[in-house]
Amino acid sequence: MDPATLLAIVPAAFGGVIWGIVGGALPGISPSITMALLLPLTYGMDPTAAIVMLAGTYVGAEYGGSIPAILIRTPGTNAAAATVVDGYAMKEQGRAGEALGISLYSGFIGGLFGLGVVVLLAEPLSTVALAFTPQAYFALGVLGLSVIASLARESLLKGLMAGVLGLMIATIGTDPVTGLNRFTFGSAELLSGIPPLLVMVGLFAVGELLAQSGETGWGQTVAERARIRFPGPAVWRRIALPQAIGSVIGAFEGMMPGGGGAVSSFLAYNEARRWSRRKDEFGRGSPEGIAAPEAANNTVACTSLVPILGLGIPSSNSSAVLLGGFLLHGLIPGPMLFVSHSDVVTGLFAGLLAANIAMVAVGYVMLGPCIWLVSRPRPYLMAFIYALVVSGVYAIETSLFQVAVALAFGVVGYALRYFDVPLLPMVLGVILGFMVESNYRRALVLSGGDHLTFLQDPVSAGFLIVAALFLLGSAARHLSRASRRLHEGAAV
Amino acid sequence: MRVCRRTVVLWLVSALTVGCGAATTEPRRVVTLVTHSSPGGGSDVFLREMIPHLTRVIGGTFIVQNIQGGSGAKAMAAVAHARPEGALFYATTPTFIYTSLLSDPSARYTDLEPVVNLFFDPEVLYTAADSTFATLADVLAHARTGRGRWGAANPASLERQVMERLKQAAGVSPAITTFEGGGDMLINVLNHTLDMGVGELQEIRAQLDAGRLRLLGVVGDDRLPQFPDVPTVKEQGIDLAVRKFRGLAGPKGLPADVIAAWEAAIPKLLDDPAYRKLYTDNSLQPGFMPHAEYVTFMREFGAETEAFLKQSGVIQ
Amino acid sequence: MNRDLAFGLLGAALAAGYYRLAASIPQSALADGVGPRGLPIAYAVVLLGLSLILIGRSVRTRNREPRTRNAEPGSQHPAVRVVGMLAIGAAYIALVPWLGYVVTVAGLLLAVTWYLSGVVTRTIVLVAASGAVVFWLLFVRLLGIPHPPGFWARLF
Structure with missing residues (x-):
């Protein structure tokens, strides 16, 4: 590659990453919105630099989402939802710097792995997407939902109820088969449904604000060292396995259209817990619980390029914006791009490498001030979080209606906290509800109503078997725990 | 300024x-x-x-x-x-x-x-290049004898309307599935889940250029200048054209x-x-x-x- | 009444209400075998079932298990404070189209800080005002999100 191109690519990657981290870290502003806001500005740029900048934004945003997840218990992006659990727990223990370090480092590892996959295998792997029939997507959704069993810690029953409530929220909007409006009450604002990010910001951020404002007598916040800390050798070794799990799951998830980062980070969290030697620490500030989902969502940011470059088909909202970026510069992504514009493809790969390195550098510089910000006196902090929420949520569709919906979900979040109901199953239901329903019905239309079709499709059958094994396993665990409790109760 | x-x-x-x-x-x-x-x-x-x-x-x-x-x-x-x-x-x-x-x-x-x-x-009907259907008539014949599977991009859209009207006009009853956008449906045409899809030419351009798709007909009044060999649906005896x-x-x-x-x-x-x-x-x-x-x-x-x-x- | 019982009853009520709405979704000639109301009705039934189990379990164990969490002293108090917090948000939504983004955000920052700390000092006013400017720079200038400018735009 000639030095002039390189000279254009590296600043573009840095710029994109900075922009992405800022957007990703603001609750309500998703990676796709962050990229979309940037898109008009790239119009006059060199095509390769423009694409690199957009891809860098995606990389930065996927990482940025973990910052508020750890610091203020509010995922900045869908894919950071799984990071909330252990990230915020670590923050509460005064280990925010360490948590942020693990997230940054794991994101970097995931990004490099994903990049390697894309560079070496983009063309052959694009056929993976073709294995995904509606049956397979339905089964993937079911597998995702089975994670509820491990997210619902104390009460499986209440976790399941929260999950079903989430699925119900996902039915709002245009029906995926007939185009009828369901539960929209005639409002055009509800036609395209309630975005999962809105539900999350409401449940977590607003719910937390309400809960904290109701608390009397605030304790002193834990003294915080305003420094990011990279993991020591012991932690390093400990998080290697979860990172590997996250990277592999993320790599696959990125390749299939419709998967997206959120499903992969939940699955990665779940698998990391299952293979961990310190399962009981999950949910109480386990470094592994941050490493797995963060490695996964940053891998997705790279491997989601596979279907774009190989097939010309975007796999998520974010890659749809990237596709728009290609089109704006007169490039048609797809199998022919490697032949007709191989220089752009090479430039993009180089840019992604630069973006991943930029992410570490920028992240390192930015985290200190972020930690400082969240250790301000509580009234200020909460006022700023509130302002951040109403400003960020507005950006989803530039709508005050959405701001009101977020406040309403804040009330829901407050109520769920009061009833000791876990929040993440509901989030999972909202994220996966549409995918599960639309593909279930689609598959049945194709099979003429025959449910066996889900077992005849090999990919679908595989996913369903894994989900079933997992559900049976955790049901058995819950039952044995319950009976133990019963026996102990009887003995007393 | x-x-x-x-x-x-x-x-x-x-x-x-x-x-x-x-x-x-x-x-x-x-x-x-x-x-x-x-x-x-x-x-x-x-x-x-x-x-x-x-x-x-x-x-x-x-x-x-x-x-x-x-x-x-x-x-x-x-x-x-x-x-x-x-x-x-x-x-x-x-x-x-x-x-x-x-x-x-x-x-x-x-x-x-x-x-x-x-x-x-231009809205076009298309199938996978390696499918057994060479013409629109083949797809319709399959829908008449076996189970036809057609796809349209969105549930309530012009594309859905095209497929429903084509179904009525040809007097067949295939299963018509809808997706969230053209890319999602395109995959299901490429992997033979669907016999035929309908969409804008622009959406399928990358796959068409790579030779992985075959055009079956133009759902408009005239043939396309880029593809003079692809007949319109009207020419194939079905009175259907949308703009x-x-x-x-x-x-x-x-x-x-x-x-x-x-x-x-x-x-x-x-x-x-x-x-x-x-x-x-x-x-x-x-x-x-x-x-x-x-x-x-x-x-x-x-x-x-x-x-x-x-x-x-x-x-x- | 314990919290599980309350949540169970709430869940059952939600399931019933959702079922009624789902059952009223019209039929369509474009519908598939499952139909637009198929899964919603199934969800409602499942939620009702789970709620009933929860209700049954909480009634059964009520006498056996000691209350795990006691209500905070003065349990009226928190709920009232929460309503106040929500009211600030509602006021923001109502005012921002007229007063514009910068002014309303400053108001929100000031109101929340005052509400939670109980005092208004010069620092708080200063932080709210400068905070609003930072928000405006970040969201409107940098990110280009068209937050409402308010009636100020008409004056110039």
């Missing part, structure tokens, strides 16, 4: 959006083209690609504003409530008619004044000279060699319609769509 003015205009436009009715100081100098699609989406890319040529050919400053939300309902409301000064236009696609009919938006397509039409997006339009609409009560200016400008734009190359590459068919014709066209399109949606029970 340009950045400043642009910001001011954005502010003014959002003031209009919330119904304050702010007055622009330079009504003709800056023209805002509103789209309901997000940056990078179909209409957005279309407008952003057109603007440099528009500026070059007819002069003036044009900016794109994305007013997303409500599947076009918000963008329609913003334009319908704006002052008819010729400073704000809406980029029309069939979506705004579908949204008007399917929900109860505060402003409907009938509350906007169609100005001119620019293009048609997916791309044009401009404005608030009601636009002054006659504003409309006349567009009527004069668009043919010039479409004849421009540089722009012609661009839109031909993007598989758009020039389809200029002057104001009077466009108004009639829109009325008929709306009535036809409404009849279809009512007949199929989607709306009452």
